[in-house]
Amino acid sequence: MAVAPGPGPQPKKSKRGLIITLVAVLVLALGGGATWWALSRSDSVASGAATPEDAVTELLSALDDGDLLGAANTLAPSEASILADQLTQSFDEYKRLGLLDQNADPSSFSGFELVAENLTFDSQSAERVNDHVTITKLTGGTLTINADLTKLPLAQEYLDAMLAEAGGAAALTDSETLDIGSHVQQTGEPIRIATVNVDGEWYPSLLYTFADNLLAEAGLSWPQESIPAHGADSPTEAVKQLLQAAFDANFTRVIELLPPDEMAVLHDVGPALVHQLGNLAEGPSGIQVLDVQTEDKQVAGGTLATLTALSLEIPGQGQLTVTKNGDCYELTAPQGTQQLCGEELGQRMAAEADESTPPQMLQHIGESLAEHGVGAVVTQVDGQYYVSPLRTLNELGMSLSRGLEPEDLKQILQGIN
Numbered sequence: 001m002a003v004a005p006g007p008g009p010q011p012k013k014s015k016r017g018l019i020i021t022l023v024a025v026l027v028l029a030l031g032g033g034a035t036w037w038a039l040s041r042s043d044s045v046a047s048g049a050a051t052p053e054d055a056v057t058e059l060l061s062a063l064d065d066g067d068l069l070g071a072a073n074t075l076a077p078s079e080a081s082i083l084a085d086q087l088t089q090s091f092d093e094y095k096r097l098g099l100l101d102q103n104a105d106p107s108s109f110s111g112f113e114l115v116a117e118n119l120t121f122d123s124q125s126a127e128r129v130n131d132h133v134t135i136t137k138l139t140g141g142t143l144t145i146n147a148d149l150t151k152l153p154l155a156q157e158y159l160d161a162m163l164a165e166a167g168g169a170a171a172l173t174d175s176e177t178l179d180i181g182s183h184v185q186q187t188g189e190p191i192r193i194a195t196v197n198v199d200g201e202w203y204p205s206l207l208y209t210f211a212d213n214l215l216a217e218a219g220l221s222w223p224q225e226s227i228p229a230h231g232a233d234s235p236t237e238a239v240k241q242l243l244q245a246a247f248d249a250n251f252t253r254v255i256e257l258l259p260p261d262e263m264a265v266l267h268d269v270g271p272a273l274v275h276q277l278g279n280l281a282e283g284p285s286g287i288q289v290l291d292v293q294t295e296d297k298q299v300a301g302g303t304l305a306t307l308t309a310l311s312l313e314i315p316g317q318g319q320l321t322v323t324k325n326g327d328c329y330e331l332t333a334p335q336g337t338q339q340l341c342g343e344e345l346g347q348r349m350a351a352e353a354d355e356s357t358p359p360q361m362l363q364h365i366g367e368s369l370a371e372h373g374v375g376a377v378v379t380q381v382d383g384q385y386y387v388s389p390l391r392t393l394n395e396l397g398m399s400l401s402r403g404l405e406p407e408d409l410k411q412i413l414q415g416i417n
Contacts, residue, residue: 052134052195053121055202076196076203078261085300086394093398098406104153111152115144119180122190129222131197133205133268135212138191139184144177158413192216196264207265220272227252227270229260231384235305238378238385240292243310247287251277259379259386286315299377301391306375327370342370361412368403 194208346366
């Protein structure tokens with residue numbers, strides 16, 4: 001649930017953090033203790049812009065007009081596609097659970113407003129990262145976020161609870177303005193917004209903007225070369241190879257197995273990421289993945305490969321096999337065989353809950369994981385299969401929520417509060 005700003009002067013915030021927030025608000029809406037994707041593409045093909053600066057201006061102009069669907073349509077097509085799939089599922093699911101008002105409509109989302117005025121760019125200093133990514137430099141104008149959480153499309157019961165906890169509507173409204181010219185004078189740095197070129201047209205990119213600002217914060221430059229994509233021959237093989245690469249601390253291979261369209265940013269930033277992770281990792285574990293079996297089904301945007309059997313060779317311990325049987329997992333090791341079923345798994349997780357985590361939530365998570373299993377969403381690009389981290393996380397969240405009833409959600413949220 002939103003936290004009202006406290007009285008008195010607030011400490012100075014990082015303006016780089018603010019611009020990341022400004023971009024993130026294009027796709028995330030926070031309220032009532034829940035997060036859902038707030039933007040979606042229409043069924044028509046998104047239209048890009050002629051230049052990187054025009055792409056950013058079109059995005060901010062759409063938001064200035066309150067046109068969230070228009071704003072979403074200006075994002076990079078692969079990002080907009082993921083958001084559309086996630087929004088469609090989560091919006092319906094939260095309506096079923098009674099969290100959102102039954103009349104809530106993602107095409108007329110309310111609660112946040114971004115106002116852009118008198119924007120200027122330094123086109124001469126735009127950074128061309130490679131043949132498809134350019135970092136625009138916003139140097140003048142103002143960006144204002146106006147938030148009124150009382151207008152979020154929550155069900156009345158949850159809206160009333162949020163108002164009561166906050167102490168009234170006044171505590172749920174806020175506004176913050178970034179004077180870009182002043183920011184540039186104080187820091188000597190413009191606002192960086194990444195754009196990508198797809199089929200000759202330019203689009204703003206949420207993921208590339210995140211990555212670019214993180215690199216800038218760390219004092220790192222974009223790598224001059226990317227890690228090329230190299231997928232697997234089947235969904236099961238993609239999961240198996242990703243697991244083996246992770247056990248081997250082979251981060252280059254992990255990135256190779258990510259979708260070249262949805263995760264293009266990780267391929268481009270990959271060499272820098274591999275270098276940083278290499279400094280932190282302990283090295284290969286020595287674990288060998290002997291066998292992986294999955295049960296595959298089609299989901300939004302790809303194939304859900306749910307693990308039904310996994311065999312590992314662990315140094316010094318021998319072979320370990322985990323098999324899913326209904327809502328139970330059977331673990332076979334040299335020491336013997338043990339079976340763990342959903343209710344017991346949920347009880348164990350709930351028993352280990354700390355004060356900040358409601359036991360009911362962990363109980364449900366344990367039971368849901370046992371019932372639905374654990375897997376990954378795999379996508380196909382040019383005949384090869386890749387593991388999609390964003391779609392996998394979304395599917396995990398959806399599988400957990402599908403096992404809930406409205407009363408279950410109330411108990412969990414009451415436990416959080």
